[in-house]
Each structure stands twice: as C-alpha cells, then as structure tokens.
Amino acid sequence: MKRIAQITFRLFVGLTFIFSGFVKAIDPLGSTYKFTDYFLAFGMDSLKEIAFPLAILLSTLEFTVGMSLVFNSRKNIFVWIALLFMLFFTPLTLVLALTNPVSDCGCFGDAWVLTNWETFWKNILILACTLFIFWKRKNDENKNPIWEQNLLLAFAILVAGTLSFYSYRHLPIIDFRPYHIGANIGEGMRIPEDAPSDEYKSLFTYEKDGITKEFDETNYPWQDTTWKFVNSEQIKIKEGYTPPIHDFSISNDKNGDITDMVLNHEGYTFLFVSKELSKINDVTINKVINLALYSLNYDVQFVAITASGKQEIEDFTLEYELPFEFYNTDEIQLKTIVRSNPGLVLLKKGTIIDKWHFRDFPDANLIQGDLAASSITKHQTINIKLLIISITSTLLLLLVLFRLIRIRFAREKNRLRL
Structure with a gap:
C-alpha cells in the first residue's frame, strides 16, 4: 500500500x-x-x-x-x-x-x-x-x-528551453488567453443576464461622547440623534462575474471611441498592436506601411492601437510618414492580445482569424485572394507542427540510441565474461 x-x-x-x-x-x-x-x-x-x-x-x-x-x-x-x-x-x-x-x-x-x-x-x-x-x-x-538518467534530464532541459525560445521569438504554441485565434472579442466582453454581480457591505462610522463606533446596515443609529455621523464606506464582500475580456476599448481624441465600429466591421480588419512605439525597428514598420497601403487598396480596415503617449505617437507618425493614425488602448490589454511588440491581428466581425509576431508579419506583396484562405494565415499551424515533429523525432532518436547503447554494453559484458 x-x-x-x-x-x-x-x-x-x-x-x-x-x-x-x-x-x-x-x-x-x-x-x-x-x-x-x-x-x-x-x-x-x-x-x-x-x-x-x-x-x-x-x-x-x-x-x-x-x-x-x-x-x-x-x-x-x-x-x-x-x-x-x-x-x-x-x-x-x-x-x-x-x-x-x-x-x-x-x-x-x-x-x-x-x-x-x-x-x-x-x-x-x-x-x-x-x-x-x-x-x-x-x-x-x-x-x-x-548516464541514461542524466540524458533524460538533459532532454527535459532542451525541450523546455526550445519551447521558451520558440514562443518568445514567435508566439506561444498554445494560446490560453481570451484573445486566442477563433475567439470573438465582442462575445468575450458580454456579461450574461443571469451573471452574479459584485456584492458590497456598507459600513457607517458614528461618534458619541468622544467615542467612535462602526455600524452596518442592520444596526446603524439613524434614529438616535445623540450619535453624530462621521463617514461611510462600501466593502466588497463577494466578487461578481467578470467577463474574459474587459477594459478593451479603441479611441483617440479625434474620432472618439471606435470599438464597436472595429468589432462589427463586416469585412476584414488588420489590428496593428504596439504597447511601446519606441521599440519598433525600421524593417518591421516598413512591412506595416505596406500592409496599410494594401488595406487601403483592397477595402480592408486597418487600425493601429498603442499605449504610447500623444507626443510619442505624433513624433513616430511624422518620422515614418505613416498612412494611418493611432488609437489608444490599455497597455495590459495590448500585452494580452498578442505577445509581441509590435504584433498583428486579423479580425472579421470581431473574430480573431490569425495573429502574428513581428518576425512573422506577412508580406503584402504575397497576399492573394480572400485573406482567410490566403497562405499568410497558415504560418502558425505549420510552425507548430514542425516544432512538435522536431521534438518527437528527437525523443524517438534518443530512445533508439538508448536501446542500441544498452544492447552494445550488454554484449560487451557477456563477451568479457566468456
């Protein structure tokens, strides 16, 4: 036992x-x-x-x-x-x-x-x-x-390191966040009608004869004029329902809030995401400009969102003569949407069709036909398959190597005994 x-x-x-x-x-x-x-x-x-x-x-x-x-x-x-x-x-x-x-x-x-x-x-x-x-x-x-046990552990370190290296340089091979491919942002923001709300408890502070005392809704001395009201506060005693996606909005001073316009757009939308504009290199921004020009020519909505300040946005836009304008979104949301600065998201009616790390941004010159059917949306699946095949092949190779070495050692041991 x-x-x-x-x-x-x-x-x-x-x-x-x-x-x-x-x-x-x-x-x-x-x-x-x-x-x-x-x-x-x-x-x-x-x-x-x-x-x-x-x-x-x-x-x-x-x-x-x-x-x-x-x-x-x-x-x-x-x-x-x-x-x-x-x-x-x-x-x-x-x-x-x-x-x-x-x-x-x-x-x-x-x-x-x-x-x-x-x-x-x-x-x-x-x-x-x-x-x-x-x-x-x-x-x-x-x-x-x-040695065999050490080799297994070395393989474990190799697997963990490879997964981290790949996911950092591209995107997580499995996305557990609410902005994963296939998720609808609008649906993720909705609160069901029967969802529980936050529950609060009111506390009241009163003073009498130099003594301060705290009461709640059930016993506060509202009819006793000898008690003098000092202050009140509300304490959350139970957390209500929080939608998977919250605090998501797209707005700027010029056009106001365009969140609904973006999420309800019937066609495709490229969402260019950058939490920090100063970290974008020239090669990447040139790809982005080409994608923005492609979007203008083929009736694709192109929206850029950032958490950078107004002055930084203006300087960045002038420096690269960008054919699009920026909107502001909460930095936490930007980091959650895509693990890349910058990153790119393809939407259709609020549903995430695909996402790209800046190292994998599609080339506008290679886009042909419907965006969802284009080869640009297949990169992540192919990369994940290649990664899984590589890790599995390495493991099988090690297992075969283990067996061959152990057989060789066993034969050598038997030969020495003879």
Missing part, C-alpha cells in the same frame, strides 16, 4: 511540475509580466530587469523537476529541489493570499487561473505529497545507468 501511495504521489507532484513548467515555457513573456507585477507590488522595481531570465529559469526548472519525478531519474537530487521549491513558495503564497498584491498568482499561467487562496491550498497539498516522497526517497530507486 505504501508503495502504491509513493508512486501515486510521485506521479502527481511530477505531472503538476511538468504542467506548470510547460504552460510557463510556452508563454515566457506572460511569466515575465507576472514577475514584474510582483516586483512592482513589493517595491522592488530594480529587479524588473531580471524578470525575463527568471521566467525562463523557473519554467525550465519546474519542467525538469517534473520529468525527474515522473521518470524516477536522479530523484534523490530533484526531490530535494522540489521540497526546497515548495518550502519557499508555500509561505510566500500565504503572504500573497493575506495581502493580495496581485489577484492572480500566475503559477499555471493563463491555462488555469487561481486566486491566491486557491494557490495556497494547492501548495499545501503538493507540499504534503512532496514531504512523503522525500521521506521515502530511498525506497524507490531507479536501477538504470546514471
């Missing part, structure tokens, strides 16, 4: 680490933004520069620890790492739950959003399982050669 429990706990903790590492590895910028949020919330602004390498390191470490536990490779080392990891993050998540500096811990990226209290209780469970594995770590040793 203990043997079954040990294997079950080891697989549970290992798979949890693999999942956590994987969803972070395919969205390194998402983890970077989350680390930055925490650094700012705790007044550690100077650490923002290490947010990105820390995101890569954390995802790789989690994925490798998970692989070690699942395949029981070098477990005596990695169960120590898992234990130290949980001993650090469990008290930390308790502090986060009590202070709530950031509403979402980000431990499972956008794949599974947990509150800080849910994260804390999740960590308590994982810590308990990890402690059991740690105490029984010598009862479940892997008999395979050390």
Whole structure:
C-alpha cells in the first residue's frame, strides 16, 4: 500500500511540475509580466530587469523537476529541489493570499487561473505529497545507468528551453488567453443576464461622547440623534462575474471611441498592436506601411492601437510618414492580445482569424485572394507542427540510441565474461 501511495504521489507532484513548467515555457513573456507585477507590488522595481531570465529559469526548472519525478531519474537530487521549491513558495503564497498584491498568482499561467487562496491550498497539498516522497526517497530507486538518467534530464532541459525560445521569438504554441485565434472579442466582453454581480457591505462610522463606533446596515443609529455621523464606506464582500475580456476599448481624441465600429466591421480588419512605439525597428514598420497601403487598396480596415503617449505617437507618425493614425488602448490589454511588440491581428466581425509576431508579419506583396484562405494565415499551424515533429523525432532518436547503447554494453559484458 505504501508503495502504491509513493508512486501515486510521485506521479502527481511530477505531472503538476511538468504542467506548470510547460504552460510557463510556452508563454515566457506572460511569466515575465507576472514577475514584474510582483516586483512592482513589493517595491522592488530594480529587479524588473531580471524578470525575463527568471521566467525562463523557473519554467525550465519546474519542467525538469517534473520529468525527474515522473521518470524516477536522479530523484534523490530533484526531490530535494522540489521540497526546497515548495518550502519557499508555500509561505510566500500565504503572504500573497493575506495581502493580495496581485489577484492572480500566475503559477499555471493563463491555462488555469487561481486566486491566491486557491494557490495556497494547492501548495499545501503538493507540499504534503512532496514531504512523503522525500521521506521515502530511498525506497524507490531507479536501477538504470546514471548516464541514461542524466540524458533524460538533459532532454527535459532542451525541450523546455526550445519551447521558451520558440514562443518568445514567435508566439506561444498554445494560446490560453481570451484573445486566442477563433475567439470573438465582442462575445468575450458580454456579461450574461443571469451573471452574479459584485456584492458590497456598507459600513457607517458614528461618534458619541468622544467615542467612535462602526455600524452596518442592520444596526446603524439613524434614529438616535445623540450619535453624530462621521463617514461611510462600501466593502466588497463577494466578487461578481467578470467577463474574459474587459477594459478593451479603441479611441483617440479625434474620432472618439471606435470599438464597436472595429468589432462589427463586416469585412476584414488588420489590428496593428504596439504597447511601446519606441521599440519598433525600421524593417518591421516598413512591412506595416505596406500592409496599410494594401488595406487601403483592397477595402480592408486597418487600425493601429498603442499605449504610447500623444507626443510619442505624433513624433513616430511624422518620422515614418505613416498612412494611418493611432488609437489608444490599455497597455495590459495590448500585452494580452498578442505577445509581441509590435504584433498583428486579423479580425472579421470581431473574430480573431490569425495573429502574428513581428518576425512573422506577412508580406503584402504575397497576399492573394480572400485573406482567410490566403497562405499568410497558415504560418502558425505549420510552425507548430514542425516544432512538435522536431521534438518527437528527437525523443524517438534518443530512445533508439538508448536501446542500441544498452544492447552494445550488454554484449560487451557477456563477451568479457566468456
């Protein structure tokens, strides 16, 4: 029975680490933004520069620890790492739950959003399982050669690193955000009629004979004139329904709010997204200008949105003589829409048809026929397939190599015995 429990706990903790590492590895910028949020919330602004390498390191470490536990490779080392990891993050998540500096811990990226209290209780469970594995770590040793176990872990590091590198230079191979391909932005903003609303509790402060006392709606002394009203406040006691997409709007001083116009446009819309105009290079902006001119010629709506300030927008527009104007959108929304600065999104009636990292912007000269049927919308699927095929092929090659080497060693051992 203990043997079954040990294997079950080891697989549970290992798979949890693999999942956590994987969803972070395919969205390194998402983890970077989350680390930055925490650094700012705790007044550690100077650490923002290490947010990105820390995101890569954390995802790789989690994925490798998970692989070690699942395949029981070098477990005596990695169960120590898992234990130290949980001993650090469990008290930390308790502090986060009590202070709530950031509403979402980000431990499972956008794949599974947990509150800080849910994260804390999740960590308590994982810590308990990890402690059991740690105490029984010598009862479940892997008999395979050390070099073979090391090779498996090296492969885990390679996979995590490759996923992070690819997703950073292009786009996440799996998009768990509400702006994923196929999502309709307008529908994501709607609140169902029967959705629960936020619930608040009113508190009233009154003063009498130099004594200040707090009351609520049920007992405040509204008829007792001896009590003097001081102030009141409302406290949220229950969170209502929040739509997947909120705080999304497109507007500028000249044309006002054009959000509905963009989302309800019957034809295609190119949405050029840049949270920071100063980071755009000349090669990219030339591609964007060509796409904007293509849009003008073929009745495609082209809308540019940014979080940059008015003066920066004016300077940037004059410098490149842009044939389009910019609209403002919240920076958080821009970072959520596409993990690239700049990025490009193709819409039709508010539905996301495709998205591009700036390294993959389509060439306007190669666009032919209907945009949805054009080869420009197939790039992401092809790249993902190639990545999966490459990783799978590498794994199969390693497995075959393992087998051939072990057969060779076994034959050599038998020959020496003879």
